[in-house]
Amino acid sequence: LQTRMQAGQGYGNTLKCILTVYRNESLAGFFKGMSFPLASIGVYSSVVFGVFSGTQRWLARRRHGDAPAAPALADVALASVVAGGISVGIGTPVELVKIRLQMQTQPYAKEKVQLNSTAPGSPVYRGPIHCLRTILEKEGIAGIYRGNVAMILRDIPGYLAYFIPYAMFCDWVTPDGSLSPNAFTIWMAGGVAGAVSWAVSTPMDVVKSRLQADGVYSNQYKGTLDCMLQSYQNEGLKVFCRGLMVNTVRGFPSSAAMFLGYELSLKAMKRCQSETNP
Numbered sequence: 001l002q003t004r005m006q007a008g009q010g011y012g013n014t015l016k017c018i019l020t021v022y023r024n025e026s027l028a029g030f031f032k033g034m035s036f037p038l039a040s041i042g043v044y045s046s047v048v049f050g051v052f053s054g055t056q057r058w059l060a061r062r063r064h065g066d067a068p069a070a071p072a073l074a075d076v077a078l079a080s081v082v083a084g085g086i087s088v089g090i091g092t093p094v095e096l097v098k099i100r101l102q103m104q105t106q107p108y109a110k111e112k113v114q115l116n117s118t119a120p121g122s123p124v125y126r127g128p129i130h131c132l133r134t135i136l137e138k139e140g141i142a143g144i145y146r147g148n149v150a151m152i153l154r155d156i157p158g159y160l161a162y163f164i165p166y167a168m169f170c171d172w173v174t175p176d177g178s179l180s181p182n183a184f185t186i187w188m189a190g191g192v193a194g195a196v197s198w199a200v201s202t203p204m205d206v207v208k209s210r211l212q213a214d215g216v217y218s219n220q221y222k223g224t225l226d227c228m229l230q231s232y233q234n235e236g237l238k239v240f241c242r243g244l245m246v247n248t249v250r251g252f253p254s255s256a257a258m259f260l261g262y263e264l265s266l267k268a269m270k271r272c273q274s275e276t277n278p
Contacts, residue, residue: 001030002243002250003102006206009214017216030050035128044087049262051086052163065177076167084159085152092148096129100124103213104254133192139215146215149224150208150259158201166193166259187256194255198247203240205247207231251261 001017021029050136061077071079104124125131135143169189174181198205207227214221221227232238 002205002246003099003209003213005243006055006209007099007103030045034098035273037094037098044056044090044094045258045262046069046088048083048087048159052079052083052159055082056179063079070171071167073164073167074161077204080159080163081156083163084156087155087159088148091155092151093132093144095151096135096144096146099209099212100131100135100215101128125262136211143215147208147211150204150227151210153224154201154204154208157204158197161200162197162255165196166190167197180263180267181263183260187260190259191256193259195248195252197255198251199244202242202244202247206240207243209243 001014001021004021005014005017025032049120056071056075056079059078060071061082063072063075130142139146166189169192170181170185173185173189207224210231211221211224215225221230
């Protein structure tokens with residue numbers, strides 16, 4: 001839904017988008033492009049959380065030596081920036097393939113735009129591997145990283161608005177004297193962080209989606225700034241809020257589950273390590 005509303009034509013509001021997708025493509029339409037993100041989400045999340053926690057520990061050692069100490073807000077912020085920058089290297093190709101598969105059967109009605117040879121509305125890619133191979137053959141490595149500037153501008157502020165609210169909410173809710181927040185606090189803090197993060201990220205997410213969808217049938221945008229200017233000139237400021245509700249609604253449960261799984265896994269591994277090496 002998010003991709004269709006941000007980069008598609010004629011979907012209107014969220015409810016209209018849901019009804020249109022279901023009417024035209026049945027339930028299968030809601031799962032297009034799912035396989036590649038599903039196969040890579042474990043690696044992606046491991047890298048993001050690993051880089052974030054590793055950077056945070058390194059900064060804490062530089063600041064406090066080996067003495068245990070709560071991370072400073074500045075350390076959390078810097079670790080978030082590093083994690084956001086690193087995530088783009090893995091996330092851009094995955095997002096590109098997902099969006100190309102989701103948008104390849106959409107009608108294209110824009111006038112005075114150079115169209116590729118494939119007729120708009122007909123499938124271009126047979127699956128994620130074929131999509132990746134086709135982009136590499138036609139556009140090279142640069143094509144795989146199409147939209148990477150927009151993704152950097154999305155992910156760095158997005159991860160700042162992801163990890164900082166999480167840390168602050170956990171600190172605020174956890175009772176004095178407790179060593180760590182309980183499972184419900186982690187779940188709630190992760191959900192709030194996810195909703196806030198996607199609210200902050202949505203404007204650049206619109207630009208990123210449009211840049212990556214561009215190229216299936218059309219060549220409309222010359223780059224990130226051109227995409228922003230064309231989108232604003234054609235649809236006004238409201239275009240940068242497309243998909244906001246979908247992003248924030250999905251951001252809460254997905255991030256709540258992500259943080260809860262991360263924190264519980266860390267606790268389990270630490271407990272196992274302490275039992276193995278008392």
